[in-house]
Structure formats: structure tokens, C-alpha cells
Amino acid sequence: MLKRTNQLEVKMLHIVREGGGLGCPCGLMKLRGLLGIEDVKEHVMVLGRQAILEECEELGIEGVERIGTPGGSGVSGFWTIRKRMRELGNVDVVSCDDVGVLWAVDRVMRGAKKILWVSKLPVGRRLWWLRKYFGKRGGGRGICVIAVSTEAMKGQLMKLGFDGEMIRVIGVGVNEGKIERNEDVLKKLRVKWGAVGKEMDCFVVGVMSDRPMESDTRLVSLAGGTASIVMQSKLGKAWQLRVLINPTHLYRDRSINLNDEFGHVGLLVQERGTSRGWEIGAGCDALLVVGETSEDSLAWACASGKPVMCENDPRLRELVGAEESGVVMFEGNDLRKPSDQITKWAMDGGMREVNGKQSREWALKRFGLSEQRERFGMVIRELCGA
Known part of the structure; x- marks a missing residue:
């Protein structure tokens, strides 16, 4: 288990949108491998249909809360997410896979540090919103980093104009030989x-x-x-x-x-x-x-x-x-x-x-699980200044 440099507990919220970077099969497997870092109290919220909740149960991700907004997008989804985040109270770090969720986080949890998971190159309006958020006149209150799976993806984002200093590489963590086969x-x-x-x-x-x-x-x-x-x-x-x-x-x-x-x-x-x-x-x-x-x-x-x-x-x-x-x-x-x-x-x-x-x-x-968890833990410690 990873240990923090101090004994302050970090409260972390993972927001997973159905069809997003974490809300797909491999994304959920990736999240499952990263959960459970010592001194990090985590809560997982999924946005979408009952199906994505069943996926989490299949993987053994426990205590998941589902908000039934269609894909977690649109005006109604935005307000529903904001309302639930207010009820959760103070959160140190928010991990999500949709730039729209970042805007909601900024409205409610202004002091929270943020991790945005990007699994594919943004195009069209999604790229426009991402640039707007990280631009000088965008939201982006506090500290936010972008998490990608490979150095190649990091390089492609840098070519689109994103600062390499705010991009972190955290790969999928395979269970290091402990995969059961029946x-x-x-x-x-x-x-x-x-x-x-x-x-x-x-x-x-x-x-x-x-x-x-x-x-x-x-x-x-x-x-x-x-x-x-x-x-x-x-x-x-x-x-x-x-x-x-x-x-x-x-x-x-x-x-x-x-x-x-x-x-x-x-x-x-x-x-x-x-x-x-x-x-x-x-x-x-x-x-x-x-x-x-x-x-x-x-x-x-x-x-x-x-x-x-x-x-x-x-x-x-x-x-x-x-x-x-x-x-x-x-x-x-x-x-x-x-x-x-x-x-x-x-x-x-x-x-x-x-x-x-x-x-x-x-x-x-x-793709050793311990290595990827160590990388993830370092990002959390970096964001929290530990």
C-alpha cells in the first residue's frame, strides 16, 4: 500500500460518465486497479444507466453511487451533479473523465484539486471546451492535471497546444499474475x-x-x-x-x-x-x-x-x-x-x-499494477502538496 508523507487523510471523489474515459470497460478496469491507496478516502459516482452500475459490480468496485443522468451531460445532468456534490461537502481531489464535469466541480468545490482522464484525442466541440477550460480565460480554478495512458498520447495533446507540465502518464494496472482462470x-x-x-x-x-x-x-x-x-x-x-x-x-x-x-x-x-x-x-x-x-x-x-x-x-x-x-x-x-x-x-x-x-x-x-498505483499516488500527493 502507498503511504503519504503525512497522516492527513485525503478525501477523493471519482466521477465516471457512461461512455467516457473511465466509463468504458477498460476504463473501469483501470479505475478498479487504482482504488484503495492508503490514506485516501474515496467515493465513486457513476453517471448513466443501470448498466454501468452493473459493470462496476462485476468488477468488484464497491459502494458505487449512480446518478441516472443520460451520459451525465446536458443542463439537467449539470444541475443534478452540482446538487449531489454540494451534499458530499468538502473534497480534496476530484477525478473525472469529462470536461463538462470540471465546470460543475468549479462551481461547487472551488478548492478541490482535479484530475481529468483523457483516453482519446479530443476533437470538435470537446476540444474547444477543453481549450476553453485550460485557457487563460477559462474556468480552471485551482490545480488540474490531465491523466493519459501513454507518452504518445501526451505528445499528441502537446501538439494540440496543451502544456506538457500539466499532463501525467498513468497506465492501466494489470493484476501482476493474480488473474484467476476458471x-x-x-x-x-x-x-x-x-x-x-x-x-x-x-x-x-x-x-x-x-x-x-x-x-x-x-x-x-x-x-x-x-x-x-x-x-x-x-x-x-x-x-x-x-x-x-x-x-x-x-x-x-x-x-x-x-x-x-x-x-x-x-x-x-x-x-x-x-x-x-x-x-x-x-x-x-x-x-x-x-x-x-x-x-x-x-x-x-x-x-x-x-x-x-x-x-x-x-x-x-x-x-x-x-x-x-x-x-x-x-x-x-x-x-x-x-x-x-x-x-x-x-x-x-x-x-x-x-x-x-x-x-x-x-x-x-x-503494466505492473504496483507501478501504476505508485504513479497515481504520486499525482495525488503532488496535488495535495504532500
Whole structure:
């Protein structure tokens, strides 16, 4: 446990907006790992539907309070948040994932220090509001820092004009080898996915994406792509590639819509979602990481111990770095390389095992929970002047 340099207790409020930087599956997993620092009394408030509260319960985040404002935005949401914050009284540090919440905090908790979590580059009005808040004529009463997952994201924000001195890098904290795997549960998952007990062989690729989109044709291309044809030819028997969208309570409807729209038998939707991505990943044969918050998804995909592919994004390149990670990168518009790599993994179980073990060891080293908690604790101590 982290210890402060003095014995003054810090009162901290985490405000999580559904769909925000913390209000997505990987964001909630990240928050769960950072909670519980010694001498910090924390309260978690979520803004959104009942689904996000269920996600917190799935992860074991206790004592969560839900305010049912749609996404925590709009005039009604703004006033509801302000009213509840007044009831909570004095708070030393407020952690949130939406710049609109910062304005509400400034109105009610003027002496509070603030941490704003940014998981993707702001654009449009969101960028305008962020610049306005941190600008000379903006709100920004007191001290506020921006928290990001990677140095690459920090660099991109600096290119947009934000001061690097106020940006802190706090990555996702993986549970350092203490991830539980229930083999019976994994077997049941694979039966449900149609990956065992069938006449044909099935290879399940899990897509780690916080927000599965109907327009993401890569999923369909993989599901009906050349891998199945090549494998059937090489094996001389029926073989099918199945793509499992890693859905959650929050985005399960989008997953179902995606499946219904294309009606492909190789596209799977998990009946009951979970934020605990490593449980889904451990049941798959390989994992594909896509999406705007993919740097956090990558950590959990690698921690599952299965071989991983991801898009060649600047933030991911910075994370993966040398080949020691075992992660295979591909260009977003290149569907042939993922298909070819899946074929190799499907044909060679030894290669799958080696790549998966390599990725897991790298993830536990790169995203160690104790290191990220230490970074988070340092930010809190810095804000409180301890």
C-alpha cells in the first residue's frame, strides 16, 4: 500500500460518465486497479444507466453511487451533479473523465484539486471546451492535471497546444499474475460459442473493442474472410473462423445490431457481457485489438495469455516497441495480414503458445499494477502538496 508523507487523510471523489474515459470497460478496469491507496478516502459516482452500475459490480468496485443522468451531460445532468456534490461537502481531489464535469466541480468545490482522464484525442466541440477550460480565460480554478495512458498520447495533446507540465502518464494496472482462470467457465464459454462439440473445427478470434460499430467491416471481413477457405483446404475438413465481439452491458445492443445487420454465422455475441476482459480473452484462441481506447485494451488482451494482433497506431507502437512483446501489428486497411496471421496460429499450436506467453510476460512487466498505483499516488500527493 502507498503511504503519504503525512497522516492527513485525503478525501477523493471519482466521477465516471457512461461512455467516457473511465466509463468504458477498460476504463473501469483501470479505475478498479487504482482504488484503495492508503490514506485516501474515496467515493465513486457513476453517471448513466443501470448498466454501468452493473459493470462496476462485476468488477468488484464497491459502494458505487449512480446518478441516472443520460451520459451525465446536458443542463439537467449539470444541475443534478452540482446538487449531489454540494451534499458530499468538502473534497480534496476530484477525478473525472469529462470536461463538462470540471465546470460543475468549479462551481461547487472551488478548492478541490482535479484530475481529468483523457483516453482519446479530443476533437470538435470537446476540444474547444477543453481549450476553453485550460485557457487563460477559462474556468480552471485551482490545480488540474490531465491523466493519459501513454507518452504518445501526451505528445499528441502537446501538439494540440496543451502544456506538457500539466499532463501525467498513468497506465492501466494489470493484476501482476493474480488473474484467476476458471477452466470450467472457459469450457462452457467455448461450448456456447460453438467452438467445441461440433463436427467442424472452430478458431475463435476475440475482438477487444470498447465500442463495436456497425460500420466496422473488418469484423465481417475476418468472419467470412480467406482464413476459413485456406484452412479448409489445408486441413481437408470443415473449419470455421469465428469472431467474438467482446460486448459489455453498455454496448451489447451495438454488438447485436452488428450481428443482425450482416447475419454472419461466424460473428458471435456473448450473451452476458463483462468488463473483465481477461476472462473473455482467456477463452479465445487469439485476440484482435481495435478502437479508440485500444492502448488499455491491449494490456488486458496480452494479459490473457493468448496471441495478440493490433492496429499500427502511434500510441500502440509506443507501447509495443521492440518485438519482445510478441504482438503482431497491421495497418488498419490491411485485412490480408490479420487473415494470414490467424491461419498461421490456427495451423501451429506451438506458435500460439509461444506468442501468447511472450505477450503475457510483457504485459505483466509493462503494466505492473504496483507501478501504476505508485504513479497515481504520486499525482495525488503532488496535488495535495504532500
